[in-house]
Amino acid sequence: MSDLVLAEVSRWYGNVVAVNDINMHIRPGITGLLGPNGAGKSTLLSMMAGLLPPSTGTVTIDGTPVRGHVRMYRQIGLVPVQESLYDFLTGEQFVRLNADLQGVPDPATATAHAIAQVEMAPAANRRIGTYSKGMKQRIKVASVLVHDPAVLLLDEPFNGMDPIQRRHMMGLLHGFAQRGRTIVFSSHILEEVEQIARQVEVVVAGRHAASGDFAQIRRMMTDRPNQYLIRCSDNRRLAALLLTEPSVRGARLRSADQAIEVEADDFGRFAHVIPNLARQHGLRILELTPTDESLESVFSYLVNS
Structure with a gap:
């Protein structure tokens, strides 16, 4: 069980401020990172994953800074919003590649298990270039589950999925949360967050707008x-x-x-x-x-x- 903490985190690119003075304490369970397109959600997730250094502030997991610590990266799984896939590989090869990069002790078994979790076994031997958008999303999720991370970060994970795939993925995330994983997923769709997350962090134009129980924030949003x-x-x-x-x-x-x-x-x-x-x-x-x-x-x- 891992706590993810952002303390006074800002990130800017030249004169453009992407996120400004963000404070969050994210505990085990499912947390929805909610905000309109361009709010800064992807930037925040990249800093949580250690891919981007904050311009100011710190991002830590259980008190240890994420950025630059290899052992912390092994606790994290990031599903980016971009495709970030090798179309010439099969789904199985792509997931196995990530298992090998993470140094998983039994990569073949871990690969098969991760693919089965996202119900992609029937298409595992097909090239990723032949996959639909929803299938690509699921194989991306499999690739970050393969090393069994304690912290799972997902950027718009339901893009391209049909209703059945969405329901399965939501059930999968619920199962991980019940087993003590810390899950953060971003969405600009309020209904997606409502179905899966009780804890919500709301970001607007790079600013932290609200934090807490979804039902309370939902009432704040509609009491106008x-x-x-x-x-x-x-x-x-x-x-x-x-x-x-x-x-x-x-x-x-x-x-x-x-x-x-x-x-x-x-x-x-x-x-x-x-x-x-x-x-x-x-x-x-x-x-x-x-x-x-x-x-x-x-x-x-x-x-x-």
């Missing part, structure tokens, strides 16, 4: 006005009616096209209000579009709240 754009057969009348509803914080007509911009506090209630008002007053809804449902806007709300 939901914004919509509505067009109907009588925009002015609907706007006036909406302002009488307790779930609606504000409604105004947009000057350009008279569409209604609405802020609603209670998503569940608002979902019932619109069809009821339309039916009671003979209005026809032409468009109802959420305008702030992207994770980018949710995370920005977290940072700026």
Whole structure:
């Protein structure tokens, strides 16, 4: 069982700050590293794996710095978001290569076991260049499982996987967590994190936005006005009616096209209000579009709240 600690970690490239003053204490179990694309998740994972040195701060596993310590690298398995594969090798050869590089005592057995764990045995003798994206993801995971690392770092691990493959991979990660492994996986998809991780670290624009139990952070993310754009057969009348509803914080007509911009506090209630008002007053809804449902806007709300 290993604790992964980032203390006042920053990383910059020239004048570009990728991550800024990050503090995290990641314990055994599954931790979701959550944030929009470009938030700094891949940079953080690379520093956790010892591939990148922090510009300032430290990254340690059980008190020992990761960077530059070979014995620490043997405790870590990193699945990068890039393909990072040799297409001319078979899946079995690729996993065996990693077993040999890690000095695994029985590389043949370890290779077969890792491939079986990700359900790639039927395709193990095929060249990686013939694999689908989902198959490549799974063989990458097998290659980092082959030396049985204590810390598993995965960058967008479910990319390209179909629903069955995703479910199997999530079950596999749950099993590792139950056996005391420390697992960190990044995602920009909130639903993926919700299904697998209770502990969450949220990063936005290189800053640490939130940390803790997923359910608590989820409530923080949704406890804000939901914004919509509505067009109907009588925009002015609907706007006036909406302002009488307790779930609606504000409604105004947009000057350009008279569409209604609405802020609603209670998503569940608002979902019932619109069809009821339309039916009671003979209005026809032409468009109802959420305008702030992207994770980018949710995370920005977290940072700026």
